[in-house]
Amino acid sequence: MATELDYYTVLGVERTATDAEIKRAYRRLAQQWHPDVNTDAGAQARFKQINEAYQVLSDPQRRQTYDMFGRAGLGEGAGGFEAGFGSFSDIFDAFFGGTAAGGARRGHPTAGSDLRYDLRVTFEEAVRGAEKEIEFPVFGRCDTCSGSGSKPGTDPITCDQCGGRGEIRTTRRTMLGQMVNVTACPKCRGEGKIVTEPCETCHGEGRTERRRTLRVAIPAGIDEGHQIRLSNEGEVGVRGGPAGSLYVAVHVTPHPTLRREGTELFFEADVSIVQAALGARIAVPTVDGDEEIEVKPGTQPGTEIRLRGRGVPHLRRTGSKGDLHVFVNVVVPAKLSKRQRELLTEYAAESGEDVAASGGIFDKVRDALG
Numbered sequence: 001m002a003t004e005l006d007y008y009t010v011l012g013v014e015r016t017a018t019d020a021e022i023k024r025a026y027r028r029l030a031q032q033w034h035p036d037v038n039t040d041a042g043a044q045a046r047f048k049q050i051n052e053a054y055q056v057l058s059d060p061q062r063r064q065t066y067d068m069f070g071r072a073g074l075g076e077g078a079g080g081f082e083a084g085f086g087s088f089s090d091i092f093d094a095f096f097g098g099t100a101a102g103g104a105r106r107g108h109p110t111a112g113s114d115l116r117y118d119l120r121v122t123f124e125e126a127v128r129g130a131e132k133e134i135e136f137p138v139f140g141r142c143d144t145c146s147g148s149g150s151k152p153g154t155d156p157i158t159c160d161q162c163g164g165r166g167e168i169r170t171t172r173r174t175m176l177g178q179m180v181n182v183t184a185c186p187k188c189r190g191e192g193k194i195v196t197e198p199c200e201t202c203h204g205e206g207r208t209e210r211r212r213t214l215r216v217a218i219p220a221g222i223d224e225g226h227q228i229r230l231s232n233e234g235e236v237g238v239r240g241g242p243a244g245s246l247y248v249a250v251h252v253t254p255h256p257t258l259r260r261e262g263t264e265l266f267f268e269a270d271v272s273i274v275q276a277a278l279g280a281r282i283a284v285p286t287v288d289g290d291e292e293i294e295v296k297p298g299t300q301p302g303t304e305i306r307l308r309g310r311g312v313p314h315l316r317r318t319g320s321k322g323d324l325h326v327f328v329n330v331v332v333p334a335k336l337s338k339r340q341r342e343l344l345t346e347y348a349a350e351s352g353e354d355v356a357a358s359g360g361i362f363d364k365v366r367d368a369l370g
Helices: 007-011 019-033 043-057 060-069 088-096 123-128 273-278 338-351 361-369
Strands: 115-121 130-141 167-174 177-184 207-218 227-230 246-252 259-261 264-272 280-286 289-295 304-307 324-331
Touching (some): 007 019, 043 060, 060 227, 123 130, 123 246, 207 227, 264 273, 273 324
Parallel strands (some): 115 246, 264 324
Antiparallel strands (some): 130 207, 227 246, 259 264, 304 324
């Protein structure tokens, strides 16, 4: 069976890697495997894999879908796009560390960082869905300067090195011809403006650290390791930069008796040999509490009793649920009373079964005392 392509493994990064770490990994691998510089037979296929992984993991929405559902959740191919060599600007950036001429202009504040919050939920909350309140430290917009970073009554000035563009352009000759390399202005850090009189509250950052409380909706059917992405709920950027995203990583407390595999639940029900032979009604746990089921006469060890629709809801198919699988485990008693032994011996005799002789001296002494 072919192993599914794992985008994090392709780029050599952890699943918790930041956007910057993913981009650095892509640059390094693109320089190594680009077919124009690597003549190995498998270079082109390897480079396509690298681009496919980068196009998914560099897109926050595609990355969230991939984290929750894998490649299957992205639709046809890899996320509904043709896994080719990527955009020209991405390749240029990988080789020269800048942006090709005609690319997106700078001169805007940098976006804030994404945040991760690890949330523990109960087994029942994961299956049914819930709403949880979380509290976490975050950089929020400064109330004194409204995020500008400048002292109230003053404004930032235009950067004299880049003229407010936030970028520096240099022309280079490369193996691909003459290229215009665009990099962030080192003086204003790509913002196009410089704060000359910093706000006394935030010291020119345009943001201050605070604690924030947020209510998070946990969808029914979520599982261990799934992440919920909340756009614009992360840290705000420096001096008015847009906020990043908040990723809520869900951790589910295991159920004491139910075992989960995707949308299916499994339970092992212990019954006595008498219950298995004669039939009985027993209680089994479900997400909604104990439920009574029938064990039919003559039930054999390992028999499966399926409760349809009593499993876990499908995340992407509203109204659809998995099943609860109950496996019967017939328990043979380790000790018998004198009367129980007599009854079983009579049963064996009537059935024509050969059984071991009665217990040894210690059993006889115990029976005499009992």
